[in-house]
Amino acid sequence: MTSVYTYEDTSRLIKTADYDIQINDAGQGHPIIMIHxxxxxxxGWSNFExxxxxxxxxxxxxxxxxxxxGGSSPQDLNTGRDQGEAIRQLMDALDIEKAAFVGNSMGGGIATVMATKHPERVTHMITMGAGIWGPAVVGPTGLSEGLRALWSAYEDPTPVNFKRLVSVMCHDQAFATxxxxxxxxxxAAARPEHLRNWLDLMRAGRGADGFMEAAAKLPESSVPTLLIHGRDDRTVHFEMSLxxxxxxxxxxLVLLNRCGHWAQLEQAETFNHMVDDFISQN
Known part of the structure; x- marks a missing residue:
């Protein structure tokens, strides 16, 4: 009989040296760390349930x-977003030596940091709607449509702005409920300090801390990597994964037609099969 997992049954708060990190932990076998x-x-749960x-x-x-x-520690405005270090500490706290990484958007960037700074801890890297920072994110007209919607929701977290945000993330509007x-x-409303801290870091030009350094080292990476991108992604153009x-x-690279920024949700069955096959065969 297949288990059905709930948020409540799987939620844990892990204390590391520098962070409190909320996770949802389910199943047994080779670890897959999923980053939103x-x-x-x-x-993590809303992006990967x-x-x-x-x-x-x-x-x-x-x-x-x-x-x-969510329920994790605020970002440190003095040190920026050392999210790779947060993940390394989490793995140590959970006694996980190696794991596969699945990262959506920013989560894909964090996966590249782990793959280049701590490759001995990464068995596989799978990104969706991520790729490498470049002119397709910030072009002649400024931020992409999706990033503008995201920024608006941070500045003014109204239901209207959140509806616009989820709509632009999905190609199939049936998912933008x-x-x-x-x-x-x-x-978002439950932790307003998270909104303020994100805006402060972005306005200080620290939104991609660590990602550019990781990108420069990726040609040396030996980590098996699967890049998944929606052809209709209006937040991060598929050129980034190219x-x-x-x-x-x-x-x-797998490029999915009729799919937006959340491939893991819009095409969940296909995505799950690809992840299983990639980890099993590599």
Missing amino acids: GTGPGAS PNVQALAAKYRCIAVTMPGW DELAEERAKS RALSLIPNSR
Whole structure:
């Protein structure tokens, strides 16, 4: 009989040397660390619940809510976002030597930091809607449509702005439900300090701390890498994953038509099969 996991049954607060990190921990087997994107109100569970339900039948799935989101510690405005160090400390606290990494958007950037700074801790890297920072994010017209919606929700976390945010993240608007918008808005409102800290870091030009350094080292990476990107992503253009493909030696790219920024939700069944196959075969 297939287990059905709930947020309450899987939620844990892990204390590391420098952080309190909320996770949802389900299943047994090779660990998969799942890291969400940068949007307000995001959490490991809200970004990966359908993937945890499927993949925990075979793997230990750890959906992480990063410092600066949800029930985890605030971001440190003095040191910026050393999210790679937060993950390293989390792995040590959980006594996990090595894990596969699955990262959406910002989470993909954190995976690249781990793959280049701590490659001995990373068995596989799988990114969705991430790639490598470049002109397709900040172009002649400024931020992408999705990043503008995301910024607006941070500055003014109203239901209208959250509805706009979830709508721009999805190609199929059936996934951009009022319930999802309300859930994200409620989560954001519960920790207003997370919103303020994110805006302060972004305005200080520290939104991509560590990502550029990681990108420069990716041509030396030997970590097996699967890049997944929605062809209709209006937040991070698929060109970003093409750039990553050209730099990472042991990599492959899957480009999904009729799919936006949240491939793991919009095409969950396909995504789960790809993740399982990639980890099993590599």
